[in-house]
């Protein structure tokens with residue numbers, strides 16, 4: 001199946017609030033007060049052609065434009081009165097390559113078991129592995145495509161997708177191939193990440209070092225050679241991989257020319273000093289960071305990606321210290337962490353809501369973290385994350401007059417439509433092109 005394409009120019013007019021997130025340049029991910037500047041245009045208009053944005057401004061100027069007047073018949077026009085248009089969300093941390101929900105774990109957790117008790121009893125990440133190993137590539141790819149479509153329905157147009165439930169050379173490569181197959185059928189953008197170092201598989205139980213050898217010497221070079229991954233990720237935490245393992249994996253990723261990101265300090269603190277020397281694009285979770293970690297992050301270009309959906313679903317009282325991180329100048333992104341064990345949600349609006357209510361981020365900060373800083377976390381800031389001339393026409397239209405309503409309405413689908421490179425990838429709430 002070919003990707004859908006729209007060849008006609010697309011014109012969005014009468015936009016109640018157009019959130020451009022036009023940046024002040026290219027000087028790194030957004031921090032501090034910059035995250036509050038959404039660059040709002042009231043009664044805005046956007047013209048898109050050939051999959052990209054060609055102009056952004058006021059509706060009154062767009063309707064006077066000579067080129068638009070002349071080509072009116074060929075232009076697909078969309079009336080966005082009383083609506084908010086913003087850059088499609090960039091969900092920079094997801095795990096869609098799995099087969100089934102983990103309902104036994106869910107019930108155990110409700111009955112009081114902890115994340116680690118569940119893992120020790122054979123649940124957790126390892127319990128998703130068997131099904132992924134047995135699954136055919138096309139079965140896996142269908143599951144992934146369903147998730148991509150669900151994400152689009154919530155306004156996501158770009159996402160990072162990790163492997164990590166195969167944990168053998170063949171099954172990790174199969175997962176990455178399934179991600180590629182699903183991505184080819186979706187008009188949004190998918191950035192693949194090899195997460196072979198998610199947890200040590202059962203057959204390597206007491207041979208962690210040998211498993212790390214397999215990741216470094218086989219998985220990473222093969223994924224790189226076959227161009228199946230752009231990043232390598234490690235779950236660096238208690239019960240998974242330690243700092244030494246992670247540094248070895250980072251070195252192997254660098255050697256193969258892949259980018260680096262890591263799950264870190266979700267369950268217990270890992271000092272970030274040596275990890276940051278590898279200049280990872282993103283460090284994710286960061287629940288347990290101390291002042292020295294925070295100040296190191298603040299002076300780096302590494303994005304701290306917060307995934308409050310996991311804290312919510314695990315029933316934790318504590319959330320990552322977003323305000324402290326923001327005050328220290330750390331560049332924050334927000335992501336869904338979509339996965340069957342700890343964050344089974346594809347909804348970025350829900351993540352934004354958690355960021356506001358549980359981590360005390362303002363609605364503006366949450367939107368910037370979920371768009372432009374998500375793009376920085378994936379190295380896609382030149383093409384994604386803001387509505388500016390020359391960038392991809394990746395847009396989300398919300399059926400609300402004020403952007404603050406996006407995180408305000410909890411678990412309510414307010415996204416009317418999403419466009420990726422100018423092609424419509426989701427629509428609801430009676431949305432129609434005029």
Ligand SMILES: [Zn+2]
Pocket residue numbers: 093095263337339
């Ligand atoms: Zn994760």
